Amino acid sequence: MLNLIIVVAVILVVAVLIIAFRVTNLVDVVKPKQKDADTNVPSGNSAQGVLMIVFLVVGTIGFFYYSKTEFDSYNLPIASEHGVITERLFWITMVITVFVFVVTQIFLFGFSWKYRYKKTNTAHYYPHNNKLEMIWTFVPAVVLAWLIISGLKEWSKITGPAPEGSEVIEVMGYQFAWAFRYPGKDGDLGKVDFRKIDAVNQMGLDLSDRKGHDDFMPTQLVIPKDKPVHLQIRGRDVIHSVYNPHFRLQMNAVPGLPTRFWFVPTVSTAEMRDKTGNPDFNYELVCNKICGKSHFGMKGIITVLEQDEYDSWYKEQQENSWLKQNPDYLSQVPNELREAAIIASGLEINVEQIESSAQGSSK
Amino acid sequence: MSVTDIQLQQDTAGHDDHHEDHDHELGFVSKYIFSTDHKTIAKQFLITGIFWALLGGALSVIFRLQLGFPNMDLEWLRPLLGEWITVEGKIDPEFYLAMVTMHGTIMVFFVLTAGLSGTFSNFLIPLQIGARDMASGFMNMLSYWFFFASGVIMFVSMFIETGPASGGWTIYPPLSALPQAMSGSGLGMTLWLVSMALFIVSTLLGGINYITTVINLRTEGMTFSRLPLTIWAFFITAILGLLSFPVLFSAALLLIFDRSLGTSFYLSDIYIAGEALPNVGGSPILFQHLFWFLGHPEVYIVILPALGITSEIISTNSRKPIFGYKAMIGSMLGIGFLSFVVWAHHMFITGMNPFLGSIFTILTLIIAVPSAIKAFNYITTLWRGNIIFTPAMLFSIGLVSFFISGGVTGLFLGNSVLDINLHDTYFVVAHFHLVMGAAAFFGMLAGVYHWFPKMFGRMMNDKLGKLHFWLTFVGVYLVFFPLHYIGIAGFPRRYYAFTSFDTFGGFTDLNSLVSIAAILTFTAQFIFLFNFFFSIFRGKLAPANPWKSNTMEWTTPRFPKHGNWPGAIPRVFRWAYDYSKPGAKDDFIQQTTPYSHTPESNLEHENENAKQEDLTGVDKVNG
Secondary structure: OHHHHHHHHHHHHHHHHHHHHHHHHHHHOOOOOOOOOOOOOOHHHHHHHHHHHHHHHHHHHHHHHHHHOOHHHHOOOOOOHHHHHHHHHHHHHHHHHHHHHHHHHHHHHHHHHHHHHHOOOOOOOOOHHHHHHHHHHHHHOOOOOOOOHHHHHHHHHOOOOOOOEEEEEEEEEOEEEEEEEOOOOOOOOEEEHHOOOHHHHHOOOOOOOOOOOEEEEOEEEEOOOOEEEEEEEEEOOOOEEEEOOOEEEEEEEEEEEEEEEEEOOOOOHHHHHHHHHOOOOOOEEEEEOOOOOHHHHEEEEEEEHHHHHHHHHHHHHHHHHHHHHOOHHHHOOEEEEEEHHHHHHHHOOHHHHHHHHHHHHHH | OOOHHHHHHHHHOOOOOOOOOOOOOHHHHHHHOOOOOOOOOHHHHHHHHHHHHHHHHHHHHHHHHHHHHHOOOOHHHHHHHHHHEEOOOOEEEEHHHHHHHHHHHHHHHHHHHHHHHHHOOOOHHHHHHHHOOOOHHHHHHHHHHHHHHHHHHHHOOOOOOOOOOOOOOOOOOOOOOOOOOHHHHOHHHHHHHHHHHHHHHHHHHHHHHHHHHHHHOOOOOHHHHHHHHHHHHHHHHHHHHHHHHHHHHHHHHHHHHHOOOOOOOOOOEEOOOOOOOOOOOOOOOHHHHHHHHHHHHHHHHOOOOOOOOHHHHHHHOOOOOOOHHHHHHHHHOOOOOOOOOOOHHHHOOOOOOHHHHHHHHHHHHHHHHHOOOOOOOHHHHHHOEEEEHHHHHHHHHHHHHHHHHHHHHHHOOOOOOHHHHOEEEEEHHHHHHHHHHHHHHHHHHHHHHHHHHHHHOEEEOOHHHHHHHHHHHHHHHHHHHHHHHHHHHEEEEEOOOOOOOOOOOOOOOHHHHHHHHHHHHHHHHHHHHHHHHHHHHHHOOOOOOOOOOOHHHHHHOOOOOOOOOOOOOOOOOOOOOOOOOOOOOEEEEOOOOOHHHHHOOOOOHHHHHHHHOOOOOOOHHHH
């Protein structure tokens, strides 16, 4: 039945088009020709010019109205130090471009309407004007140069080295989730090797490096407020992208090419919950580089804590080092480092126990 | 047939005064299928391009349904998409990505490169420079058939079990290199690469031909400084293609090696599907550099022909010379040159050295200057004109509007520091769909409406053309303008749904509006299709010069035969933009009219030219 209706509808539409085609063609033939040489000016030429003006006016009103009333829904609150600066540049650029955009569209549609064909008019033979062309070469060039310079200063600051004493955290993207690693007590991240990755050792912690024995891997990215956070980013399988619009933060996670991004969060999750009036608000870590089937579901949670809350959280996590939670992997630690590893990771067993269990579980 | 070819070649080369004016009887196959006539090849490109545009558009409608109405039951698409509709009546998320990828590939390469350049470069270059055909008709034919073969392979790839390539039209490895990463990276990706290799061959064959023809086969008097801007645009476009497509080919070749031969050009340190791969030392960023070294010139390959067509149409229908002819050429040359040194602005946040980011920001924003000049010059051309709104003119004005709207947002994305937050969001989608997608598409439609009378000897219906314009114009703005807001809010592109994120909970209404607008815009194209195909057979017969245009193609007969001009090729005496010249009898003076015939309107230096004109045989030929 539905198919029949579709077929009938298509036939009707085609019929309407054929009739419209025939009628307008016939009308053109029958209509008395004007004596002058403007037979190639289609009827209703002026109406087209008027439609241009209507489009211009309705479009401009719609644009400004929507931009104003919906401002809060497309303009996310900023939660980082550099975000405030890039946002300012964004709005400066916006003012300039909206001005250029509106003025040129007014000229474009305005001229189209104003200089629509009239029998008594002749077009003005005006092939060039060097002065005018110079003006609109140099004015945009100067404005652009200014935008570039103000942008580049910030760019080099944002992409420059992270300040001393930043909180170093590793973020790894994989199909289709995020993994995080903190340096633990010693404040240093241990080495990783992609060949060591398996179902449990998700991040490929290389246990021959003692710095990694106390590393811990929580399920969320927890960061302190008002302190530089230095993300060290990598991808495990394909390219992902660490993105969060509130922090104005984005950097690709590339397999084989470690990347980094540092920023200073300025609004804690709790404060943002107050600010947005949404008690369930969370900063979300978004994957923003196509990475496969569940790309759209690759979410992480970022929690921003006050410094003291962060410190106590860190202390608590420190007791749960990855090695402590996965004691089987002690067998991968070289013999001479085992004792140190047990202390660093906080394991509550002695070496003999491990050796016997390692023998049991060795594959 | 080959005898005919040689005859034509000699004629073209020597500008003989006589040409056999009899019909060369060709069979159906050599006339319509394996034709070496540039006009037929152009029509083949056009009709193939229209086919692909419909397919690419239909794909976008399907994935817009998913984005606008995520809860809709799409069970009714099962007869078409089969297993790609899940048991819950939803589009499979992997197939969603496949559709996005195919939409991009089809639109960028098959429609806006082959369909646009292939059609209008082929059709207009010989006709507007006064040549009997392309420099090599045979290579030209090969160019089409390589394109056709490439299209067949791409089409077939959509029907294989694992689905077509799905890693986005930019096919970044490792995603595209590893079949474990997504099912589309299996056979689908192989077919994509093969298809694209053939496509590159086609583009190069065509491009070499366009360049050679423009350089060698211009008729007497058609100096470079008298070429219509369309030809300048096609010429520069062909050069860009010739320099950049081989780089895509090398990128694709290395990807093929990585996929099939175990090399590690792009792969390193990968653990996927439960195993660590042996590849080390490669760099995924290398691919991005190679890809965008083509990819960025490619967007100008798409837009320059459209701008060339627009220059011609706006000038003709404003009844005014194009404003700043030399500045237009200069800005096209500038854009052409700069387009090769801005590619890394697609890569600010990929891990590329930030210092390179600074350099590419500077270069990118410089390219805005010649683009701005072009926009200002179009607007000044309209100023104090006497504008006739043919459908072609409407589409050209629409193009300029899109070019501005989409162009200004480039100032955000080209600025590395602003790109941090906007990269890969819907802001980018809005930007490039307006500035190169819709604008180039409008250029193509404008070209079809304008040169239809020359292509098929008949007129398209004016009213339906205008209806088509307004529906499409308003529709395109309704589709792409709202995406700016969604992008500023941070919505990532290539997302099957936004339901997983609270941050992206809003804008469901706006997304529905965009989808409805997309469906209406797509539907409106059927008005064009009807008008196009019906007019081929039933349109009013076209007058010799329906738009009172100056360029040479309008001096050919209504149905030009292979060889274009029945007699000798007319000679050219002036530029293409003598519209409404003060003192002239008509408001246009064709390029083939000598200055000595128009003493009433000549400027001072032109009177000097008039004295030196050699008019032997001109009255007979240029008549």
